[in-house]
Amino acid sequence: xxxxxxxxxxxxxxxxxxxxxxxxxxxxxxxxxxxxxxxxxxxxxxxxxxxxxxxxxxxxxxxxxxxxxxxxxxxxxxxxxxxxxxxxxxxxxxxxxxxxxxxxxxxxxxxxxxxxxxxxxxxxxxxxxxxxxxxxxxxxxxxxxxxxxxxxxxxxxxxxxxxxxxxxxxxxxxxxxxxxxxxxxxxxxxxxxxxxxxxxxxxxxxxxxxxxxxxxxxxxxxxxxxxxxxxxxxxxxxxxxxxxxxxxxxxxxxxxxxxxxxxxxxxxxxxxxxxxxxxxxxxxxxxxxxxxxxxxxxxxxxxxxxxxxxxxxxxxxxxxxxxxxxxxxxxxxxxxxxxxxxxxxxxxxxxxxxxxxxxxxxxxxxxxxxxxxxxxxxxxxxxxxxxxxxxxxxxxxxxxxxxxxxxxxxxxxxxxxxxxxxxxxxxxxxxxxxxxxxxxxxxxxxxxxxxxxxxxxxxxxxxxxxxxxxxxxxxxxxxxxxxxxxxxxxxxxxxxxxxxxxxxxxxxxxxxxxxxxxxxxxxxxxxxxxxxxxxxxxxxxxxxxxxxxxxxxxxxxxxxxxxxxxxxxxxxxxxxxxxxxxxxxxxxxxxxxxxxxxxxxxxxxxxxxxxxxxxxxxxxxxxxxxxxxxxxxxxxxxxxxxxxxxxxxxxxxxxxxxxxxxxxxxxxxxxxxxxxxxxxxxxxxxxxxxxxxxxxxxxxxxxxxxxxxxxxxxxxxxxxxxxxxxxxxxxxxxxxxxxxxxxxxxxxxxxxxxxxxxxxxxxxxxxxxxxxxxx
Amino acid sequence: xxxxxxxxxxxxxxxxxxxxxxxxxxxxxxxxxxxxxxxxxxxxxxxxxxxxxxxxxxxxxxxxxxxxxxxxxxxxxxxxxxxxxxxxxxxxxxxxxxxxxxxxxxxxxxxxxxxxxxxxxxxxxxxxxxxxxxxxxxxxxxxxxxxxxx
Numbered sequence: 001x002x003x004x005x006x007x008x009x010x011x012x013x014x015x016x017x018x019x020x021x022x023x024x025x026x027x028x029x030x031x032x033x034x035x036x037x038x039x040x041x042x043x044x045x046x047x048x049x050x051x052x053x054x055x056x057x058x059x060x061x062x063x064x065x066x067x068x069x070x071x072x073x074x075x076x077x078x079x080x081x082x083x084x085x086x087x088x089x090x091x092x093x094x095x096x097x098x099x100x101x102x103x104x105x106x107x108x109x110x111x112x113x114x115x116x117x118x119x120x121x122x123x124x125x126x127x128x129x130x131x132x133x134x135x136x137x138x139x140x141x142x143x144x145x146x147x148x149x150x151x152x153x154x155x156x157x158x159x160x161x162x163x164x165x166x167x168x169x170x171x172x173x174x175x176x177x178x179x180x181x182x183x184x185x186x187x188x189x190x191x192x193x194x195x196x197x198x199x200x201x202x203x204x205x206x207x208x209x210x211x212x213x214x215x216x217x218x219x220x221x222x223x224x225x226x227x228x229x230x231x232x233x234x235x236x237x238x239x240x241x242x243x244x245x246x247x248x249x250x251x252x253x254x255x256x257x258x259x260x261x262x263x264x265x266x267x268x269x270x271x272x273x274x275x276x277x278x279x280x281x282x283x284x285x286x287x288x289x290x291x292x293x294x295x296x297x298x299x300x301x302x303x304x305x306x307x308x309x310x311x312x313x314x315x316x317x318x319x320x321x322x323x324x325x326x327x328x329x330x331x332x333x334x335x336x337x338x339x340x341x342x343x344x345x346x347x348x349x350x351x352x353x354x355x356x357x358x359x360x361x362x363x364x365x366x367x368x369x370x371x372x373x374x375x376x377x378x379x380x381x382x383x384x385x386x387x388x389x390x391x392x393x394x395x396x397x398x399x400x401x402x403x404x405x406x407x408x409x410x411x412x413x414x415x416x417x418x419x420x421x422x423x424x425x426x427x428x429x430x431x432x433x434x435x436x437x438x439x440x441x442x443x444x445x446x447x448x449x450x451x452x453x454x455x456x457x458x459x460x461x462x463x464x465x466x467x468x469x470x471x472x473x474x475x476x477x478x479x480x481x482x483x484x485x486x487x488x489x490x491x492x493x494x495x496x497x498x499x500x501x502x503x504x505x506x507x508x509x510x511x512x513x514x515x516x517x518x519x520x521x522x523x524x525x526x527x528x529x530x531x532x533x534x535x536x537x538x539x540x541x542x543x544x545x546x547x548x549x550x551x552x553x554x555x556x557x558x559x560x561x562x563x564x565x566x567x568x569x570x571x572x573x574x575x576x577x578x579x580x581x582x583x584x585x586x587x588x589x590x591x592x593x594x595x596x597x598x599x600x601x602x603x604x605x606x607x608x609x610x611x612x613x614x615x616x617x618x619x620x621x622x623x624x625x626x627x628x629x630x631x632x633x634x635x636x637x638x639x640x641x642x643x644x645x646x647x648x649x650x651x652x653x654x655x656x657x658x659x660x661x662x663x664x665x666x667x668x669x670x671x672x673x674x675x676x677x678x679x680x681x682x683x684x685x686x687x688x689x690x691x692x693x694x695x696x697x698x699x700x701x702x703x704x705x706x707x708x709x710x711x712x713x714x715x716x717x718x719x720x721x722x723x724x725x726x727x728x729x730x731x732x733x734x735x736x737x738x739x740x741x742x743x744x745x746x747x748x749x750x751x752x753x754x755x756x757x758x759x760x761x762x763x764x765x766x767x768x769x770x771x772x773x774x775x
Numbered sequence: 776x777x778x779x780x781x782x783x784x785x786x787x788x789x790x791x792x793x794x795x796x797x798x799x800x801x802x803x804x805x806x807x808x809x810x811x812x813x814x815x816x817x818x819x820x821x822x823x824x825x826x827x828x829x830x831x832x833x834x835x836x837x838x839x840x841x842x843x844x845x846x847x848x849x850x851x852x853x854x855x856x857x858x859x860x861x862x863x864x865x866x867x868x869x870x871x872x873x874x875x876x877x878x879x880x881x882x883x884x885x886x887x888x889x890x891x892x893x894x895x896x897x898x899x900x901x902x903x904x905x906x907x908x909x910x911x912x913x914x915x916x917x918x919x920x921x922x923x924x925x
Contacts, residue, residue, distance in 0.1 A: 010881055017880075053884055060790055060883065062805070082918040089887055097798045119914045122892075129896035130796060154910065161895040191901040198898050236903045239858065246862075246902045249855045289854035296852075324823040329853055360822045712830055714849060740830055 006039055006047045007032075012054050016061075029063050040071055048075060049086045056090055069094050069101055076108045084112070084120060088127045097133035106136050113143040118154055121147070125155070129162035137166040141173050148180040153189040160184070160195035164202045174203055174210070185220050190237055190244055193224065197250040204257050215258050218265045222272045225251045229276065240284045252276070252293040259301030266302040273298055277310050285323070292318075292329050299337050312337065312344040319351045324360055331355060331366035338373040339719065349374050353383070356390045361397075368398060372405040373719065380413040384423060392430050399434035403427050407439055417450045418496060421457050429464055432471025438677070440476050445588050447481060456496040458485040463500065465510055470519045476527045479514060482507060483531025484585060487538040504539045508532065512548060525560055533567045537582045546571055659772040665749065665764050669696035670725065672705070672749075674766075676773045685740050686773050692733040694725040700753040700760075705735055708748045714740040725753070745769040778856075778897035779831060779846040780807075781890070783879065786840055788812045791879050792886055796897035815844060825853045838864050840876045863893055866907055888914065 007015075012032060019025035036051045044051075052071050059065035072094060075087025095102045105127075112124035125147065128140060144166055147159035167174045177199070184196035204211040228243045228251075237244035255273075259266040276294045281287040291314055298311040315337075318330030334352070338345045352374065355367035368390065375383045384406065391402045406427050414420035424443055428435065447457050461478035469475050482489065486507055492499035514520050514528040529552060536545045549571065552564035570578050659676040666672070673691045694700050703725050709715045720735040739745065747766040752759065783792035790808060799807070814828060815835055826833050828846070834856040835844040843860045847853070864874075866889050871878040879886050892907045892914075894900060901907050 009884075013881055057883065060793070062790075066801075081914075085888065085914070085918060086884065089884060089891075092795075093793075096800060098800060117917070119910075119917055122910075122914075126891050126895050130891075131798065133798070157900050158895055161898050161900050164898065165896040190903055191906060194902050195895075195898070195900055236905050239862075244902050245858060246855065246899050249852055253852075285854055286858055289852060289858055292854050293852050324821075325825060325854065325857070328823045328825055359819075362823060362826055711848065714827075714830055 006035060006051055006054075009050060009053045009057065013057060016058075025061075026063075029058050029061070033058065033063070037067060040067070045078075048078075049080075049083045052090050053086050056086075056093055059093060065094055069099075073101070073104050073108070076105060076112075081117070081120065084123055088123045092127055092130055095131070097131060097136075102131070102133060103135060106139050109136070110140055110143060113140065113147065118152060121155055122158055125158040125162045129158070129165040132162075132165060132169065134169045137169045137173070141166050141170070141176060145176055145180055148177065153187065153192045156187075157189070157191040157195040160192065160199045164195075164199050167202055167206065171206060174206060177203070178210075178213075185217060185224065190247055194244075194247045194250055197221075197247070197254050201250070201254045201257060204254070211257065215262065215265055218255065218258055218268050221251050221255055221258075222269055225255075225272055225276070229279065239286045241281055242286055242290065245286045245290055248276075248290050249293045252290070252297050256297035256300050259297070261302065263302050269297075269301070270303060270307060273303070274307055274310065277307075277314060282317075285325070288318070288321075288323075288326050292333070295333060299333070299341070308341060309344055312341055312348070316348040316351065319348060319355065324358070324363060327355060327358070328360070328363050328366070331363060331370055335366055335370050335373070335716075338370060339717070342374075345370075346374055346376075349379065349383075353386045356386060361395065364394065365398065368394075368402060368405070369716075372409060375409040375413060377413045377415075380409065380415060381419075384409065388423070388426055388430075391427065396434065399431045400436055403431050403435045404439065407442065411442075411446065417453050418456070420446070421450065421453050421460070425460050425464065428471065428474040428477065429468070432468075432474035435471075435473040437473070440473050443477050444480050447477070448484075448585050449587050451587070453496070454481075454485045455488040455494040455499075457481060458489045459494045459497070459500055462489055462502070462507070462510070465514075469514060469517060472521050472524050475514060475520065475524050479511065479524070479527040479531040482511065483527075483534035486531075486535045490539070504535075504541045505544075508535070508539075508541060508544060508548075511535075515548075515552070522557055522559055525557065526563060529560060529563055529567070533570075534582045536571075537579050660770050662768055662770060664690070664747075664766045664768075665751070665762075667762065667764075668755075668760070670694055670700065670751065670753075672751075674769075676770070685738055686745070688737040688739065688773070690733075690735050690737065692725050692735075693729050693731075694727055695729055696755070697727050698756045699727045700725040700755050703733055703753040704751070705733075706750040706752075707737055708750075709739060710746060712743065713745070745773055777848050777851060778859075778894065779848065781846075781894075782808060782811065782842075782844045783886075784808075784812050784842050784844070785876060786816070786842070788816055791841060791876065792883060792890070794887070794890055794894075811844065811846075812842075815842060824857060834860070836860055841879065859894075859899060862899075862904070863890060865904060866893060869904070869908055870911065 016025060016028050019028055032054065036055060039047060039051050048071055052068055052075060055065045055068040055071075059068075068090065072087045072090035075083040076091060078084060078087065091102070091105060095105075109124045109128055112120050113128075115121050115124070125144070128136065128144070132140070144159050144162045147155050148163055150156055150159070163177050163180075167177070181196070181200065181203070184199070185193065187193050187196065200214055200217070204214055225248060228248055231243055233241075234243050237247075239245050242248070255269050259269055273294055276290065277298070280290050280294070282291065295311040295314050298307050303311075312334075315330045315334050318326045319334075321327060321330075331352070334345050334348070349371075352367055352370050355363055356371065358364055358367065368387075371383060371387060375387075387402065387406055387409075391399065391406065394402060406423065410420050410423045414423070424446070428443075447454070450457070458481045461474075461481045464474060465478045465482075486504075488494075489500075489507060490502055490504055492501060494500075511528045511532050515525055515532075520528070529549070532545055532548055536542050539545070549564050549567045552560050553568055555561045555564060570581070661673055661675040664672045664674045671693050673693075675689045675691065677687045677689075690705060692703065692705065701724050703720075703723050705717075705720065707715060707717060716738040718736040718738070720733055722733050725731070725733050739747075746769070748763065749766055750761070750763050752761045754760070777796075779795075779797045781792070781794045782790065784790050790812075793804065793808060795804060811828060811833065814826070815833070818826070824834055824836055830849075831846040832849065832851065832853060833844060833846055834853050835842055836857060837843075843864065845856055845860060847856050867874040867879070867886060870885070870889055871882070889907070889911055892901065892910045901910075
């Protein structure tokens, strides 16, 4: 009976690395695993450590190692230090808290926390702080607390971080660590100082009471930071001429939390922040890391305006840094502050715009978002030039967002209607297939309302169609326009540019071409058929149109068929109504009175109010009355057409996505509704538009809406439409929130405004998000 | 800063070290590692060291043939994370003497031990290089028998 010694770890590694194929490697691994398994079965104490170590290596290569889990526990229970070292390592790699077996560690850890050798205690603290489950933390919190009070700095620093983990797992245990925090900051040992600051930070972030309690530490923290900056060269903690940057950054972060919203604390830290901001060496990453943290702190606390400007200027300098990492953090931070310190950020606009040309995708994205945030009435022409150039050349992943941004900016700040239409045309022709579906009704509304530009618009759109019919949003808007303003097109009325010569037949050729082209989506076909129908009251070629409409009465596409049948009916039975129905669209209001709150229905579908007709309207009524009854008593087919003709921008959001809107807040006359859509191309980003309305008799001014989400989410708040919520529901303030989420959405909102002379502030939890908004 | 995990991997995508500070099953860890490694290896050299991935911030840097990659949370300072990575590399370098990938491959358990003296629960426990190395040295002495067994 030959008892063979298990091969050494390094030898196994060497052997496995000689394998030339995956299959060869697998064979070696299987052979060794079999040997290890039988060794485990024999309860071999001597080589258990070696075997588990080998198993861990194989596990890292991707092979199963669960049969070693109990062996790790045996190693942990051993009295040999080497065994414990590998045992704990194995536990951290092979076990996770979801498995019951990990609880078997608890007793060993408890014993080891009280071991006579500090390195054993260290192993236990490390393991507990890395993977301790809630149950383990509950059982062992007392031991950790004891060690937090020891004078042994090696153990104290580990205990502090272990306490952080315990608090994260079992927040209710936070209180028990409070007494031990008493003298933590008096330590000279940097390790203890650093971990203590981390512990204090964790406690302050979790509990407003703790935060209030620890505010008194501000002077001490300021002193420690000052010593770090002023002290001479300390070889032990020096990094490129800076003393313990890790500790400096953590202190700055804790100061941020303590100073936020508190005048006294903010004042107490003002000088040191200014000092760090001006004296920190910027040639290396480490100095910039500290400056970055300082800027974040300055922007978050109640700092003087001079200090804020200093901070923004630091970010401005960051933008010019050769190091792209620095540029990246600068853009991220500027994005956060652009709302509150708009003017200061504006000064760096040209540098930000230059970043649109950066090679890095993340930098480009941030530069784009920031650029849109900085667009205003003064810089619109210049900014738009840059952004349109960016739109032309950017990666597809940006095009949808950029196009939407351009539309929004153009809508807000267009210097002239002609410029506005030209800008829209530019977007549709260069990035037309990336434009979001909801842009189409928005643009239609815009074009409708720009009455004096109708002829110019339809001409430009017609010419664009002659060039390219592949971009659906462009084709849809163009079809709609031609349907509406085809008469202007053929009459050559354009003033803005040379009018083109085109006949009715040519126009109908183009529209019919869209119907048959396989580039056209079903929605586009719908638009074109409707456009052709509308031209029956604007063109004289009614027979041709009747023919087209009757052909499509037997189309395979059910939507198209239905429309054609209904239009046929219009020709046959309701011909007297046709002119009124197909009349030019009136200007559409985009205010709250037509807003979503009135049209919302719980299933997410929205339709303009319609009533099923019982009888057709009596013949011989005056035209205007006919019009009124038509729009009041409209049959289902016409209500469908009305839907397509009347698309109000806000309603399409409901329909195309089907996520029901919700009321998030309704108190004291202030009502805030949320409407939803999914961002494109990233479906994990929920785009929420808030609509704030005010039913009281006085305006709500200085209205600020803020939102906070749990740590696992990312939130971005764009500019509000205005700061005044007009009285008596005369208008809404809208604002867009983007949330990156894959879990149940929760939000806390804060509202501040001035109403009848007094300042109002309110906080609320929003928990009633419809499941579709986060699934 | 709270680090959720740290991965070390080669240019061929082979994992050399994986330290997890959040509870995840083996299956989940494998999936994350696979996805993230692919994402990072696909990045061009001129791109910055930071990217958003799921709801985390990823900070990574390449040292010779090894990628050091950390996942931190939204409020964490990316620039100081780079310094954390650099500090770990310096520690490895001091311990192994001009460290290279082979050192990490053949002595992976030591790489873990060193990491566990530098970080605990995703945060830095010791900011002095000297103290970390001293602790490792002492612990190694304690396990002198290590040489006999291994």
